[in-house]
Amino acid sequence: MSMRGFGGGGGGAGYASSFRKDASVTQHRIARGTTRRVAGYAKPYLRQIIAFLLINIASSLLVVATPLLLLRIIDDAVDNRDTRLVIILASLVAAVAIVEALLGLVQRWFSSRIGEGLIYDLRTDVFDHVQRQSIGFFTRTQTGSLVSRLNSDVIGAQQAFTSTLSSLVSNVVTLAAVLITMLALSWEITLISLAVVPLILLPARRVGRRLAALRRESMGYNAELGSMMTERFNVAGALLVKLFGTPETEHVEFASRAAAVRDIGVQQAMSSRVFFTALGAMASIATALVYGLGGVLAIQGALTVGTLVAFAGLLGRLYGPVTALSNAQVDVMTALVSFERVFEVLDLQPMVSDAPDARPLPGGPIGIELDHVTFTYPSASEVSLLTLESGRADREPDTPPDPDAPLTKDFGRSSIDKATLRDVSFDVPAGQMVALVGPSGAGKSTVTSLITRLYDVGEGAVLVGDVDVRGLLSESLRGAIGVVTQDSHLFHATIRQNLGYARPGATTEDMWSALDDAQIGAFIRRLPDGLDTIVGDRGHRLSGGEKQRIAIARVLLRSPRIVILDEATAHLDSESEAAVQRALDTAMEGRTSLVIAHRLSTVRAADKIVVLERGCVAEQGTHSELVARGGLYAELYATQFAE
Numbered sequence: 001m002s003m004r005g006f007g008g009g010g011g012g013a014g015y016a017s018s019f020r021k022d023a024s025v026t027q028h029r030i031a032r033g034t035t036r037r038v039a040g041y042a043k044p045y046l047r048q049i050i051a052f053l054l055i056n057i058a059s060s061l062l063v064v065a066t067p068l069l070l071l072r073i074i075d076d077a078v079d080n081r082d083t084r085l086v087i088i089l090a091s092l093v094a095a096v097a098i099v100e101a102l103l104g105l106v107q108r109w110f111s112s113r114i115g116e117g118l119i120y121d122l123r124t125d126v127f128d129h130v131q132r133q134s135i136g137f138f139t140r141t142q143t144g145s146l147v148s149r150l151n152s153d154v155i156g157a158q159q160a161f162t163s164t165l166s167s168l169v170s171n172v173v174t175l176a177a178v179l180i181t182m183l184a185l186s187w188e189i190t191l192i193s194l195a196v197v198p199l200i201l202l203p204a205r206r207v208g209r210r211l212a213a214l215r216r217e218s219m220g221y222n223a224e225l226g227s228m229m230t231e232r233f234n235v236a237g238a239l240l241v242k243l244f245g246t247p248e249t250e251h252v253e254f255a256s257r258a259a260a261v262r263d264i265g266v267q268q269a270m271s272s273r274v275f276f277t278a279l280g281a282m283a284s285i286a287t288a289l290v291y292g293l294g295g296v297l298a299i300q301g302a303l304t305v306g307t308l309v310a311f312a313g314l315l316g317r318l319y320g321p322v323t324a325l326s327n328a329q330v331d332v333m334t335a336l337v338s339f340e341r342v343f344e345v346l347d348l349q350p351m352v353s354d355a356p357d358a359r360p361l362p363g364g365p366i367g368i369e370l371d372h373v374t375f376t377y378p379s380a381s382e383v384s385l386l387t388l389e390s391g392r393a394d395r396e397p398d399t400p401p402d403p404d405a406p407l408t409k410d411f412g413r414s415s416i417d418k419a420t421l422r423d424v425s426f427d428v429p430a431g432q433m434v435a436l437v438g439p440s441g442a443g444k445s446t447v448t449s450l451i452t453r454l455y456d457v458g459e460g461a462v463l464v465g466d467v468d469v470r471g472l473l474s475e476s477l478r479g480a481i482g483v484v485t486q487d488s489h490l491f492h493a494t495i496r497q498n499l500g501y502a503r504p505g506a507t508t509e510d511m512w513s514a515l516d517d518a519q520i521g522a523f524i525r526r527l528p529d530g531l532d533t534i535v536g537d538r539g540h541r542l543s544g545g546e547k548q549r550i551a552i553a554r555v556l557l558r559s560p561r562i563v564i565l566d567e568a569t570a571h572l573d574s575e576s577e578a579a580v581q582r583a584l585d586t587a588m589e590g591r592t593s594l595v596i597a598h599r600l601s602t603v604r605a606a607d608k609i610v611v612l613e614r615g616c617v618a619e620q621g622t623h624s625e626l627v628a629r630g631g632l633y634a635e636l637y638a639t640q641f642a643e
């Protein structure tokens with residue numbers, strides 16, 4: 001009976017949540033303004049929060065009602081042999097129970113409305129914000145960590161918020177109500193009951209800390225398990241395992257992580273069981289004390305039997321709130337830390353974003369110009385969060401990233417000699433085709449990233465249609481440029497959906513004509529599901545050439561004014577290469593195009609060839625000019641270009 005108050009009533013929420021918390025968070029310094037921002041998120045729910053708190057207070061006050069009614073039954077009704085009063089009071093006890101249950105339901109309704117609403121708000125904010133990050137952010141970020149920030153941290157923030165809110169308010173009210181009632185009944189027994197409190201508090205705090213540490217450790221292992229599964233179970237990862245790995249080593253690695261989760265689970269279960277057992281024992285001992293001492297007092301006539309029974313009931317409702325409140329500081333800090341981790345993502349400024357006065361591209365044919373461009377890939381601290389870059393760092397959420405710490409993967413800050421591109425200048429006049437050639441790693445793909453403004457240049461400028469790309473609306477810029485890379489990505493969806501992604505309003509006819517131009521229409525007509533064929537994860541159900549031609553159709557659908565091809569046929573066998581090349585020729589027809597190619601015939605057909613070497617323009621000119629020069633191009637021509 002005495003355990004009832006520990007599980008139910010006002011103290012319940014506080015108990016469960018204090019196990020999740022880590023005492024170390026109390027040492028964490030919360031950034032100023034975090035509380036205000038949290039309040040900002042809570043604001044739309046102000047009315048619901050107030051209603052929720054009022055209901056909490058009401059149900060906390062009800063906690064003392066049952067013991068007091070029991071007191072009346074014994075002292076007033078039973079002693080006076082008043083059957084009618086016994087029945088009335090007993091009905092009241094039942095009524096209180098029903099009201100408590102109903103209040104519990106309403107309370108849950110409000111807390112889920114507030115909590116889920118908060119999750120929705122935070123999650124959509126983070127999603128929108130992450131989408132606006134530059135591509136550098138994504139190359140630096142481990143997908144798993146980012147997804148966990150969107151999932152567990154957002155949920156953690158919400159849970160901490162609602163449970164802290166209700167636990168703080170209802171425990172304070174419950175504690176006050178129970179203590180006042182006890183004092184009013186008998187201050188002697190109250191003092192004795194309170195003497196047991198330190199005996200409960202000390203182990204409660206210790207075990208609470210241990211459980212929190214265990215929980216965090218197990219979350220880390222669970223995250224590792226999860227990221228191992230996501231890495232292995234997508235088609236590309238599964239292929240790699242099939243071709244290079246062995247099921248045995250995979251099993252050993254997975255099993256060792258799973259075993260860690262299992263062992264921690266056992267420890268967690270035992271720790272919390274020991275804790276609850278000890279708590280139950282303490283409460284029973286306290287009950288024994290109350291009955292022992294109270295019984296003596298009752299014999300002496302200093303106390304009624306009803307008071308004694310009421311006391312025992314109140315006692316069960318005393319220790320829960322005491323324990324929960326002892327961890328209140330940790331609770332509040334944990335809530336704020338979860339919010340901080342979410343805010344950390346929200347505060348990340350995208351490196352590339354539209355200027356306030358950005359304008360659309362001018363109409364008509366447009367060319368490209370690189371004007372003394374120097375560029376270095378940004379370091380992690382510039383584009384991402386160190387805590388998101390590796391899964392491990394994610395486990396130490398309490399250490400803020402040190403901006404001065406040496407970055408192991410730093411590609412040299414803006415020092416010119418280490419720059420990926422140095423003083424690169426060339427142009428692609430409107431309607432012409434320029435070939436970009438050079439050894440692997442020379443910076444060719446980097447040039448294409450700067451034209452589409454996936455990154456911003458360090459020095460110099462990239463101009464499209466004679467306008468600095470930094471002054472253009474990104475939608476307008478990207479709408480005008482069609483890019484085909486060596487391994488095009490398709491979403492796990494139908495061909496129709498993949499094409500529609502490029503141009504949402506496209507009709508079926510538009511799609512077929514793009515597919516025909518891309519030399520893939522006939523193939524798709526032969527598929528049993530036609531346009532509604534699902535291409536599989538990253539398009540794995542198609543051959544490289546088929547996938548590439550669908551990607552080209554996707555570009556054609558947008559009818560871009562500029563076409564950029566980055567080794568679009570590099571991965572293909574000669575047969576599909578020929579088909580893809582025909583598709584590409586259609587795509588480039590009458591358009592400004594920049595082509596990174598390894599086929600001599602493509603390079604030869606270019607109006608101009610730009611040779612890039614270690615980030616610099618080594619030479620530029622027509623095929624015959626460059627061959628005559630006898631430089632790097634002549635060398636590449638002799639050794640590399642396949643015919």
Ligand SMILES: Nc1ncnc2c1ncn2[C@@H]1O[C@H](COP(=O)(O)OP(=O)(O)O)[C@@H](O)[C@H]1O
Nearest residue numbers: 139377411420439440441442443444445446447
């Ligand atoms: N996202 C990136 N972050 C940092 N360095 C990069 C990134 N992408 C490419 N690099 C580096 O930039 C250099 C040029 O790469 P890239 O432009 O892809 O060469 P190419 O396309 O000519 O083979 C290489 O040294 C490469 O390691």
Ligand SMILES: [Mg+2]
Nearest residue numbers: 444445446566
């Ligand atoms: Mg490349």
